[in-house]
Amino acid sequence: MHKLLIRNGSVYSSEFSRFLTKDLLIEDGKISKIGLGLVDSEARLIDASGLIVAPGLIDMHCHAYPLKPLPSNALNPIDPDATCFSSGVTTIVDAGTSGWRDFITFKEQVIEKSAVRILAFLNISCRGMLDLEAENEVDMLNPEIVASYIKSFPELLVGVKTAHYWTTKPFDDLHPMWASVDAALEAGELAGKRVMVDFYPNLPDRTYPDMLKRLRPGDIHTHMYAPQFEIIEKGGTVAPFIWEARERGVLFDVGHGGISFVFRNAVPAVKAGHIPETISSDLYTKNIMGPVFSLLEVMNKFLNIGLSLERVLYNVTAAPAKLIGRPELGVLKVGSPADVTLLAMRHEPCSFIDGGDARLDGDKKLECRLTISGGKIVFNPYGLGCIPWEKAPEEYWTKQCQIMY
Ligand SMILES: [Zn+2]
Known part of the structure; x- marks a missing residue:
């Protein structure tokens, strides 16, 4: 199985209920390393700057x-x-x-x-x-x-x-x-x-x-x-x-x-x-x-x-x-299953409805940017970790398709 390296995310620690900027290395369906400045030349890099990294x-x-x-x-x-x-x-x-x-x-x-x-x-x-x-x-x-x-x-x-x-x-x-x-x-x-x-x-x-x-x-x-x-x-x-x-x-x-x-x-x-x-x-x-x-x-x-x-x-x-x-x-810790979600917090006027058709107006909204299940990317609408299409050779595209799907 391929490796994923999620870098510079604001990692949510459910044990201590706080956020710390860290990197996460994922391999073989599990979280294998958590730390700062992680490097792995074989891993697909995902830049999570500005994003929350939470357990699935x-x-x-x-x-x-x-x-x-x-x-x-x-x-x-x-x-x-x-x-x-x-x-x-x-x-x-x-x-x-x-x-x-x-x-x-x-x-x-x-x-x-x-x-x-x-x-x-x-x-x-x-x-x-x-x-x-x-x-x-x-x-x-x-x-x-x-x-x-x-x-x-x-x-x-x-x-x-x-x-x-x-x-x-x-x-x-x-x-x-x-x-x-x-x-x-x-x-x-x-x-x-x-x-x-x-x-x-x-x-x-x-x-x-x-x-x-x-x-x-x-x-x-x-x-x-x-x-x-x-x-x-x-x-x-x-x-x-x-x-x-x-x-x-x-x-x-x-x-x-x-x-x-x-x-x-x-x-x-x-x-x-x-x-x-x-x-x-x-x-x-x-x-x-x-x-x-x-x-x-x-x-x-x-x-x-x-x-x-x-x-x-x-x-x-x-x-x-x-x-x-x-x-x-x-939790996100070494050895845990690599179920991970990357969330963006958007600050903008927004509204919500309840079961009685009543509305609540608000000003913030989480949006899912990437989901990883068992070490595999399963939702990636913003193309995190993907290379721009102009730079993608055909064999790269084919390989990524095999990895992802
Ligand atoms: Zn029910």
């Missing part, structure tokens, strides 16, 4: 299964390789699109075929989101089987997901109030893994504070700024039950999605310190043209709400890497 971004909440043709009642997923690299994302965590019944097909047809690294939360409902109605049925929940799958594929399955259960109709004997959340917690306990909860209060009986009380330390509530949660009190303070949940170690993920992120909740919450542990997109086909667009766009929303660049980067690198038990993916 990790999207903690995406949907990447099934393939086409789509079942009629399924969530419409993204194609990870076509979607993620252009925003610097090299790893995604599928948030329960698949249940245990379809996991092997998901693994063989998508996970093992994708250049983007895919890990997954397994849906507590056996049909996952291939049949959104089935997530309402108690006989589709089997914690023992879910736990056994997670134990059998520890390199791919990072936890259990519960979502979309009995959100509006009255509860009855066939649909107990907490059936899905409790089954997911039981599976999480049996497998020794986290649970990620997508939740809709069914009032007056099933409330958001009561759901948070059920979660264990380390479990994750995704869609934390969705409009169905009354987290902001009069005067702009955050409701006490949120701080109580945080005190107990409950974690919060953005999971922007089509309708699960509103500035009305996010802006005052961030200002009051109710900040996500992980920033994620919840990308599927229907929100990719807005309001989500990409993980990078979601990160830009948080930058313009007022979160620091260091914190935003931490929330899409080291933070998710630790939560999924793959800490080597969230």
